Amino acid sequence: MADDPLRLSPEWGHRVEDGTDLAPLLAFDQALELSSLRRGINRDAFLKDLLSDLHHQQLIPLLLMLPRRWKLRQANLPDHLRTIGGLLETGLISPLLLATLADDLQHLLPTSPKRQQRRAIDRWSERQVALNDHRTVPLPESLDELETIVATDLAGPVETSKPSGTLTKISALGNTLCWRNEGLSSLQSERARQRNRVMAQVLNALGSNRLPSMPGGSTPFQFCGISSGRALLQQLRARGWQCRGRIRASVASFGLGASTHNSDHWQQVPLAVPYRTGLLDADGEEIRALLPHCSLEMELKPPSPEADTVLLQYYQGTEGLNGWAALNDQHRPWQNDRNNGTVAYPTGELHDQSLEEALDLCELMGAVHNSEAQLSDLHGGGYGALGFCIDSTALVELAITGTTSLFPLTLGDLWRQRLLHQLQQLLDAGLQAPEHCVGRYRNSLEQLPQDLFHSNASRSDAQRRLRLSQPRHSPFALVRALNGETSRMT
Template sequence: MADNLLGLSATWGHCADDGTDLAPLIALDEALEQSSLRRGISRDAFIKELLSDLNHQRLIPLLLMLPRRWRGQSASLPEHLRSLGSLLENNLVSPLLLATLADDLQHLLPAVSKSSAINALERWYQRTIKGSAEQNLDLPQTLEELWSMTAEAMEELPVMPKKSSGTLAKISAMGGVLTWSNRGLPNVQTEAARLRNRLLAQILNVLGSNRMPRAGTASEPFSFESVSSGRELLNHLNSQGWQSCARIRTSVASFGLGASTRVEEQWLQIPLAVPYRTALVDATGEEIQALMPHSSLEMELQPPSGSPLLLQYYQGVEGLNGWAALNELHRPWQNDRSNGTVAYQATELRGEQLGETLDLCELMAAVHNSEAQFSHLHMGGYGALGFCIDSTALLEQAITGTTNLFPLTLGDLWRQRLHRQLQHQLDAGLQATDDSVNRYRLALDQLPQDLFHDNQSRPEAHRRLKASQPRHSPFALVRALNGELSAED
């Protein structure tokens, strides 16, 4: 298993819900070896081409996913990434390394032009989203407008314009067979439904931004359905016959990357994930290795008729802490909401508790996005202020008094700065309930940290590690962690 951590289980496909008729699988290692990529490009050339454009936010995660012998020598990497390359060439990322990277992320990434960069608060405040042909769509202010805009989108957005060739596209063209996208898979929802998700996610972000102190008529609060907060909107929707619930979810993270390879007339899908060292040992004394999870608060809003609106809240690589659309391809091996490849925690949030959760989301977004702007953080503070796992765990801790997520790397330095930023915003006039403020402060103090453990904290860390795993997965490593089979399956 040393160099085959993304190896697939021979038992995947025995269940109809595994979807192998839609998505037959091949392991990444096997795909790299069998594709024309290996015949046409040396491994050194592959790594050099891969890292030629470091502004592409998905390149470093892809480097983490590659088998060791495909990562290349550190000398193949740009000067400012050679230290990182030497760490990754023969080792896996660990919680301690994640925390270090998060703290030093600002120095590893290329400088961003302040004149062109959109900071986290600006993203949170935006009252438009990008539509087809990159035009700006103003956020609707009523449900009627929301449905009208998306009904028209069914005709306008079936085919998105092709983007200019980037690094991954060039690699695909050179490889001929291996493609860095999931070819042949449908989306879970229609184009219209996905646009509704995107619009409502940003509507919730802007409603949350109403909590910030504003000055002047140009900064009038935003309203949707004549309400000005997420909690008020939830109550309004419930009064109109909508059903709403939210759950903490985890799935294997692929950082938005997909991969597939063509064999004759069929596309085989390549499941991607980031392996990591847990710093915990199993019963034999060996260090446990796992796959990095993506975590978020998933919210489903079901109207009286039609498909649900699907949203998620987390600290994301998109550059802000807030809501985003849950718009997914049908990847049955990674993000199926019913077959076990998404793990849901036991608490299902509804009614008053869901309203309190939306209050917390708005408070956290106000604090995290303000700190990202104040400290001039790259990517809206992603990593430094916590990864998606940390932000979701912080929310879960504030709601329930505990968390089931692992690994957690939010450092004490940034916890102190978030405490300070919270008080600064409250003094400036941030609107927040005492209950939300107290829950958030307590969660910052009590949220576990997985950088070092002792005899007291280790059993709880083991429990959270297992609770964060999918219940069903094609990866032999995940199945081994769940006790279903040996890692050599």
């Protein structure tokens, strides 16, 4: 395991809920080897071909996932990423390097004209939503309108399946590594997934009502006659809906998927980002783990038993904004199953007032983070610099519960100062936010742990958070070893 942190455990698949009958697994390193052999080219040529077809937003996570012996130096990396490739080819990433990349990438990545078209505030406050690649509709203003939109979209023509993402050239070669998960089904129907997309943007638009002035001079957005997420929850509960929230942590793959066709079935290739934690185990060896994806997961269940639950998640995302997104991930039993232990829920559920307060915080943070990203013209809506998904989720958790269970946290002091400055600027300009919510957010920014360096005073809590933010059940031998050795961490 020392040379292959993404090695799969032979114990995976012994439980029915592992789903290996539907999703047999193949280790990433093995999939790369088999794919290069099928292509009949050497490793360097295969890697060059692979990376030349990747957009830089997907390239950086892939560089972190590649096995160590798949060298990067010979690959055809973009000029602005060659130095980063040189850093990453000799070992695993660490929280310190992650924070450095998050900060410096704001200066290393070239300016893109497209960034000026739909930036963080514009995305967050948008009054329309894309249901697919070809249809964008205005946001509904009632639940009935929402159902009409979803039903109308499903009545349209069904498009044939096509390769997703940017690796179309590699994927189209056939009988090799496919950069998407083929052969898997979704847990929810297409109608339910469309409803999730619309509701996520409804919550974002409601949150944008807090801004001192609406983008483009538009009037406040209303849904069901109300103008805030808190009021919407109250109205839904009055209509018999069940609403709950949970802090969620799963293995991050940054939207990348992979599979390969073997004989008459698809084998799924689990992807993850291994990293050095900066913490030692009882034997004096540095603990390694897999980078988590974290969010505030929210379920909105209608009163009808036959109706689908609306599934949403809040986080600072690679989508270019801080806000809500649909929880529409393809069902991957090895990574994001909400019932088999591959998703960790380290704290209790949020209901009623605690969930309403969490929504207040999400709206306040959306206003502050997206304003700072847009005014400072940050890449990716400030992703990384203003915190990764882990940091944004931890800020909410700390504000609501008084503690956090997530690791690693890398939000730097410089950006915390800028967020506090942006908060004050918005308050002075008339930002609408409850005083206690503002106080909790300020307190979270000041007290949120930072996992770049640790001392005797902070090390024990860091180890606690590391354990809590890893899956309870996983096909990765690294995670299983970490779970089995928790008592030895000192």
